[in-house]
Amino acid sequence: MDEHETRGAPAALAKVRKLLALATSSNPHEAALAAARAQAMIEAHRLQAWLAAAHDVADDPDPITDARDAPLEVARKLRKWKVALASALADVNGCVAYTLSREHDEAIVLVGRARDRGAVAALWEWLVKRIEWLSATHGAGRSRQWHDGFRIGVVDEVAERLGEGSAKATSELSATALVAVDPLRAAHRDALDRFVLENLGLAHGRAMRVDAAAYRRGRGAAADLPIGAGKALRRRS
Numbered sequence: 022m023d024e025h026e027t028r029g030a031p032a033a034l035a036k037v038r039k040l041l042a043l044a045t046s047s048n049p050h051e052a053a054l055a056a057a058r059a060q061a062m063i064e065a066h067r068l069q070a071w072l073a074a075a076h077d078v079a080d081d082p083d084p085i086t087d088a089r090d091a092p093l094e095v096a097r098k099l100r101k102w103k104v105a106l107a108s109a110l111a112d113v114n115g116c117v118a119y120t121l122s123r124e125h126d127e128a129i130v131l132v133g134r135a136r137d138r139g140a141v142a143a144l145w146e147w148l149v150k151r152i153e154w155l156s157a158t159h160g161a162g163r164s165r166q167w168h169d170g171f172r173i174g175v176v177d178e179v180a181e182r183l184g185e186g187s188a189k190a191t192s193e194l195s196a197t198a199l200v201a202v203d204p205l206r207a208a209h210r211d212a213l214d215r216f217v218l219e220n221l222g223l224a225h226g227r228a229m230r231v232d233a234a235a236y237r238r239g240r241g242a243a244a245d246l247p248i249g250a251g252k253a254l255r256r257r258s
Contacts, residue, residue: 030066030070030135030136030139031139033062033063033066034063034139034140034143036062037059037062037063037140037143037144038143040058040059040062041059041143041144041146041147044059044147044151045147045150045151058186059144059186060113060144060183060185060186060187061185061186061187061189061190062186062190063114063140063143063144063186064186064187064189064190064191065190065193067114067115067136067137067140067190068190068191068194068198068202068205070136071201071202071205071206071209072198072201072202072205077208078205078208078209078211078212079212081134081212083134083135083136084134085132085133085134085212085213085216086132086133086134086135087130087132087216087220087221088130088131088132088133088138089121089128089130092121092128092129092130092131093107093118093128093129093130093131093141093142093145094107094128094129095126095127095128095129096126096127097125097126097127098127099120099127099128099129100169100172101169101173102152102169102172102173102175102176103129103149104118104120104129105173105176105177106145106148106149106152106176106179107129107131107141107145109176109177109179109180109183110141110144110145110148110183111131111133111141112180113180113183113184113187114133114137114140114141114144115133115134115137115209115210115213116131116132116133116134116137116138116141116213117131117132117133117213117217118130118131118132118141119132119221132213132216132217132221133213144183148179152172152175152176152179153172155171155175156168156171156172156175159171
């Protein structure tokens, strides 16, 4: 990476982690403000780095890589809601998430640039803990199937609302910067899609079957996560 990206990305993620730490505090206003700003901060830093870079996407010093040597999650059998969460976070942060079957376990792997995978990891760490807390709070004594449906409901609601953070960061750019952002975003997405097509040949995932009532309850309970409302995100499988 160049000097700007080496210095900037870790500092931005450190600020995001501080905001998310505040979002677990006992002060609801402080928690809501911190979490609502997290994705916007990530996107604002990403956009400003693109605009400031002296290189084009093809020459980006932070290359797209398949990070299977450092998976986001490893388990004997992956939980469906975690696969869905990884997919949602990857998509809004310029990555692709896929599942990898290994000899004795399964892994969730991220494909993308190191700075974008770092953003996914920071949000993942906080959201997994919060979703598990919500599930335990709302579903005491319920079956594992119910909890899976509930958590996927929360994930889908969170995925929709995280989009507002990215949209807010884009809307705050100057008119001149806005003209430059769309082709930059498209170029980065095209480079990612091309890498996946040429190197991975991923198959489409299967549709998830979940407890419908638990799913609806999970989407409703996601309002307790202080992230803010937003638009739906394109999901990859």
